[in-house]
Amino acid sequence: MVFSTARRxxxxxxxxxxxALAACGPNHAPAPAVHTVVIDQLAFSPKATTANxxxxxxxxxxxxxxxxxTDPSGAFDVDLPAGATGKTVLKQAGSIKYxxxxxxxxxxxxxxxxxx
Amino acid sequence: xxxxxxxxxxxxxxxxxxxxWATPGPTDPQIAxxxxxxxxxxVAAGTQALAKSHxxxxxxxxxxxxxxxxxxxxxxxxxxxxxxVTPQPNPTSAGLQSQATAERAKLAKLSGAAFDxxxxxNEVAYHKTVNGALEQTLIPSxxxxxxxxxxxxxxxLFQEHQAHAEQLAGGLR
Numbered sequence: 001m002v003f004s005t006a007r008r009x010x011x012x013x014x015x016x017x018x019x020a021l022a023a024c025g026p027n028h029a030p031a032p033a034v035h036t037v038v039i040d041q042l043a044f045s046p047k048a049t050t051a052n053x054x055x056x057x058x059x060x061x062x063x064x065x066x067x068x069x070t071d072p073s074g075a076f077d078v079d080l081p082a083g084a085t086g087k088t089v090l091k092q093a094g095s096i097k098y099x100x101x102x103x104x105x106x107x108x109x110x111x112x113x114x115x116x
Numbered sequence: 117x118x119x120x121x122x123x124x125x126x127x128x129x130x131x132x133x134x135x136x137w138a139t140p141g142p143t144d145p146q147i148a149x150x151x152x153x154x155x156x157x158x159v160a161a162g163t164q165a166l167a168k169s170h171x172x173x174x175x176x177x178x179x180x181x182x183x184x185x186x187x188x189x190x191x192x193x194x195x196x197x198x199x200x201v202t203p204q205p206n207p208t209s210a211g212l213q214s215q216a217t218a219e220r221a222k223l224a225k226l227s228g229a230a231f232d233x234x235x236x237x238n239e240v241a242y243h244k245t246v247n248g249a250l251e252q253t254l255i256p257s258x259x260x261x262x263x264x265x266x267x268x269x270x271x272x273l274f275q276e277h278q279a280h281a282e283q284l285a286g287g288l289r
Binding site for chain 1: 180183184187188190191268269272273276279280283
């Protein structure tokens with residue numbers, strides 16, 4: 001099991017270490033991590049993302065062109081007009097190979113692990 | 117400050133196919149005109165394809181061309197306005213335009229699968245030509261940083277389009 005080192009001000013990361021958090025007030029579920037994927041010059045960056053179920057991917061389109069982040073198996077399809085941002089909640093574990101629906105050469109991957 | 121950027125002398129002709137000339141490269145106003153013309157040509161080709169083709173994949177590709185090249189041209193127009201540059205017609209942009217007009221006339225006579233094949237084959241060739249010009253002449257010659265950066269985005273875009281066109285051409289054989 002992995003213990004996160006108890007960094008001050010980051011108790012939400014201390015999964016499985018609730019006993020050590022007596023001073024933190026009421027328990028709440030671990031906050032999902034946010035992974036940002038930027039689109040710039042027709043490329044997703046980072047190209048590979050590792051996440052857990054429940055995490056959020058924020059897509060930021062910095063291009064002057066319309067893009068999308070599309071999972072061909074249908075888990076998500078986020079339309080991203082020029083300059084737009086979008087959000088995807090990762091609901092299932094697995095390996096996703098996504099692409100831009102408009103520019104098939106733009107691809108990326110997300111590997112989603114079960115939580116805990 | 118901006119004035120000095122454009123104070124280049126000698127309106128050297130450029131060879132679109134990449135032949136090396138000893139004359140100076142194109143000036144920024146000329147580059148802007150070439151880039152704008154190159155984008156407009158592909159928008160016109162895409163519009164023609166949308167009027168003629170019934171193949172969903174070809175139509176999807178043509179929509180992509182119209183959408184992307186219109187976006188780049190909107191940005192280019194905004195940039196030249198901001199910089200106070202007037203795009204300057206030149207032999208390279210005129211050459212591109214006359215070739216494109218001839219190609220469009222040729223494509224106008226075709227229909228169905230023959231049109232689709234010819235349109236996509238021309239898109240492959242056209243994007244290759246423009247990529248070569250961007251890489252070898254236009255980007256290295258551009259003086260203004262913002263213009264250079266827009267051309268670099270244009271190059272990525274044309275490369276992606278070329279790959280898409282090649283993939284599509286493979287499927288039409």
